[in-house]
Amino acid sequence: MNRRRRVYEGKAKILYEGPEPGTLVQHFKDDATAFNNKKHDRIEGKGVLNNRISEYIFERLNEIGVPTHFMKRLNMREQLIREVEIIPLEVVIRNVAAGSLSKRLGLEEGTTLPRSIVEFYYKADELDDPMVSEEHITAFGWASPPELDDIMSLALRINDFLTGLFLGVGIRLVDFKIEFGRLWEGDQMRIVLADEISPDCCRLWDIDTQDKLDKDRFRRDMGGLVEAYQEVARRLGLHTENPTPGRSGPVLVQSK
Template identity: 70%
Template sequence: MARRKKVYEGKAKILYEGPEPGTYVQYFKDDATAFNAEKRETIEGKGVLNNRLSEHFMTGLQSIGVPTHFIRRLNMREQLIRQVEMIPLEVIVRNYAAGSMSKRLGLKEGEALPRPIVEFCLKDDALGDPLVTEEHIAAFGWATQQDMDDMIALALRVNDFLSGMMLGVGIRLIDFKIEIGRVWEDDYARLVVADEISPDSCRLWDVETDRKLDKDVFRHDLGDLADAYSEVARRFGLMPKQSFTSGPKLVH
């Protein structure tokens, strides 16, 4: 079997050259990191769960006309995606105060915001992915003003969809981050949702109990991360309701 060419390796995923031109294979690792990778651990089954959950959310977005890089799932840990030109920004949508926003603004964790707030962070691990303004983005050429307007509109559409989807299974979408890339068609660039949408990139709280079902479980030692992610998968019908001791068994 031919060795695949690795294109990129991040904290949670590896990209390999895809089988067709213009594609990548995205492999989900079991690694969990927090605080800019200062805290690190391997969580058995995490990559399997994130692969399946990201597929579920990406295909849901595509069904309402939101373009994504997702093509199809290949196996338990891998999916085929479109090759895109990544914009070096994280787009964060906040519905409730939590995390860094609570610290920056002195807001109580879980406090509802007056409206969804969109923030941009520069993707740079060495700098800790700092918060940046639209003025910074335009001045340094990371994206045009039109790109930013389109990114905000796209992020708010994702927020509307995910918020409803989560609420339907008893989960509050506190906040989430997405990455966005450009797909070139002749001289026209179309923006698409890329990277992943999973409990790694969202804050998810149980509506009734405020139990955290996201990476904050790992960040703050609140329990078993695989169990929290499995609970999200179960609520969306992607896992059997009973638990298994041999790791996650996803519904195909």
């Protein structure tokens, strides 16, 4: 993979040209960002953990028939993915009041919502990713009404699956952000889940203690981000903590 062509670089990942047409290599960086990159740091080991956790979740979603761009993990930091046309929307699914929702509506953090809520944000860093409605999305052609129906259906299905997955290991899925893309196969197009699902884009709270096991630890200067991500991986059966002093980063085990 020497001298491979860089296709795109975001805040937490780099996309490289893949080994076959229609594929990309997704590289997970150790960069930690918040508030639309206004806060930035590098936290060693974060990218390795996000790669492993996202791989596990995407594999489980593939198994239940949710279409995704994920093909396989290549190494500790990289995945092979299908090349898709990213829809310029961040889709946020909320189960519990937290973050910007609490601030906007004056809700106490931790309040269970009457039902899961799906929100859309236009992907534009220079505009701080503004919240948009379905009317905006269809009027400006970011997605068609049938595509939005597919996105909504998949988002709620993913939410149902993840809620149960995390509940089974003592974690409350508060909210999470996902992205979708158009996968072209000849003249046929379908909407698929893209990007990643990791503690970087989920709010995950311990059910008993309410401890935060996600990027809020970085946003709120709480510390212990890698340790929190390690705990999520451990509960999912992916990670064995290395007790040896002086070693940096996590120790990972292969999927069963």
